[in-house]
Amino acid sequence: xxxxxxxxxxxxxxxxxxxxxxxxxxxxxxxxxxxxxxxxxxxxxxxxxxxxxxxxxxxxxxxxxxxxxxxxxxxxxxxxxxxxxxxxxxxxxxxxxxxxxxxxxxxxxxxxxxxxxxxxxxxxxxxxxxxxxxxxxxxxxxxxxxxxxxxxxxxxxxxxxxxxxxxxxxxxxxxxxxxxxxxxxxxxxxxxxxxxxxxxxxxxxxxxxxxxxxxxxxxxxxxxxxxxxxxxxxxxxxxxxxxx
Amino acid sequence: xxxxxxxxxxxxxxxxxxxxxxxxxxxxxxxxxxxxxxxxxxxxxxxxxxxxxxxxxxxxxxxxxxxxxxxxxxxxxxxxx
Numbered sequence: 001x002x003x004x005x006x007x008x009x010x011x012x013x014x015x016x017x018x019x020x021x022x023x024x025x026x027x028x029x030x031x032x033x034x035x036x037x038x039x040x041x042x043x044x045x046x047x048x049x050x051x052x053x054x055x056x057x058x059x060x061x062x063x064x065x066x067x068x069x070x071x072x073x074x075x076x077x078x079x080x081x082x083x084x085x086x087x088x089x090x091x092x093x094x095x096x097x098x099x100x101x102x103x104x105x106x107x108x109x110x111x112x113x114x115x116x117x118x119x120x121x122x123x124x125x126x127x128x129x130x131x132x133x134x135x136x137x138x139x140x141x142x143x144x145x146x147x148x149x150x151x152x153x154x155x156x157x158x159x160x161x162x163x164x165x166x167x168x169x170x171x172x173x174x175x176x177x178x179x180x181x182x183x184x185x186x187x188x189x190x191x192x193x194x195x196x197x198x199x200x201x202x203x204x205x206x207x208x209x210x211x212x213x214x215x216x217x218x219x220x221x222x223x224x225x226x227x228x229x230x231x232x233x234x235x236x237x238x239x240x241x242x243x244x
Numbered sequence: 245x246x247x248x249x250x251x252x253x254x255x256x257x258x259x260x261x262x263x264x265x266x267x268x269x270x271x272x273x274x275x276x277x278x279x280x281x282x283x284x285x286x287x288x289x290x291x292x293x294x295x296x297x298x299x300x301x302x303x304x305x306x307x308x309x310x311x312x313x314x315x316x317x318x319x320x321x322x323x324x325x
Contacts, residue, residue, distance in 0.1 A: 128292045131285070173285065 007133065008032040008082035009224065010074070012065055012122065013092030015040030017191035018141060020047045021213035022089055025221040027056035032082040034061045036074065036092065057082065065092060065118040075125050084133055087224045088126045090119035090163070091141040095193060097152045108155045115159035116166070123170060127179065136179035137224040140167050141216075144187040144239045150201075160185070164235050171233030180232035182223045186216045187239025207240030248298040248324030254317050260293050261286070261313065273314035280313075290316065298324045 009026040013019040015037040024047070027033045033051060035058050037044035044060040051058040059081050063070030078085055093115045096107035119140055130136025145153050146160030164183050171181035188194060188201050190210040202208065216238050222228055223236065237243050246252060254273075262268040266280040277287070287310065291302040300323040310316050 128289070131289050132292070177285065 007084040007086035008078055009087035010034035010078055010085045011089040011091055012036035015043035017193060018213045018216045019091040021217035022220045023047055024051060025217040027051040027058060032057035034059055034078040037062050038064055066113040071121045071125050084129045085126050086135055087137045088122060089139045089220055090122055095156050099152055100154045103155055111155040112159050116162045119163060130179045131177045134178045138181040139220050139223045140183045142183040142185040144185050144237060144243045147185060148243050168233045175232050183235040184219045185235050185237045187242040189216055205240045205242050211240055246297055250321050253320050257317050260290055271313055274312055276312050294320050300324050
């Protein structure tokens with residue numbers, strides 16, 4: 001981040017996996033970071049401790065971001081401590097996989113609420129301040145599944161494809177104010193979220209190995225940086241060639 | 245929160261609009277947003293400023309009906325009353 005800029009980054013779902021790696025990467029770039037979590041308070045505290053031990057600044061901000069009140073409170077806590085949120089990473093997400101005939105309404109709603117609706121609410125809350133600051137970076141963590149079929153994930157795929165479309169649209173709305181909106185679409189990444197997947201999926205990954213959270217975080221770090229100032233509305237796949 | 249006298253509203257709105265590009269002398273009550281090259285995103289920002297200053301919430305439909313600087317000032321003064 002530039003020295004004259006006072007503000008912070010917020011990463012949702014940052015208590016583990018891709019979110020935790022991203023929070024650490026942004027902190028390493030000098031951003032004070034809000035470490036968002038819902039159920040993982042202890043894990044979020046550990047991420048904060050790790051960032052502080054490395055000389056960075058961080059604050060754990062908890063709450064169910066599918067509720068508007070939590071979104072407001074999280075932003076207020078961060079604004080009070082670190083100033084305007086200039087980097088928002090919408091990473092929080094969940095899976096409720098099943099073949100379509102067996103996806104219940106509640107599985108559909110839970111996935112869409114967390115993966116897509118919450119990302120929109122966070123974005124809507126962040127944008128006015130970014131417009132005023134004439135600077136902002138929003139990075140949505142989509143998925144290769146939003147671009148390419150993966151049977152058993154109709155709800156997840158719809159939420160992630162929705163994120164890609166939302167990314168493009170909002171990017172076009174705010175581009176003239178120095179605010180960029182991009183998506184990163186990870187493929188098979190080794191995290192708690194994918195621990196239950198068997199080796200079948202690896203067969204369609206040209207790299208023949210799963211990716212790491214750090215490999216995704218590196219892309220987010222770039223998109224959040226001043227170096228990516230002319231990149232907006234893009235979806236960067238990080239998938240070992242899976243969607244190629 | 246500041247008191248929304250017509251003078252205070254006019255002065256803050258003119259200041260805000262000028263910050264979006266046009267010269268402050270051009271920002272008169274009869275000037276249209278089109279003439280001033282004030283776009284929809286500028287008006288969204290203006291709505292945010294108005295809400296922060298006077299607690300007046302302007303919705304998307306309110307903004308669409310505004311054509312001139314005077315329209316915006318009058319709407320905010322009326323809402324704040």
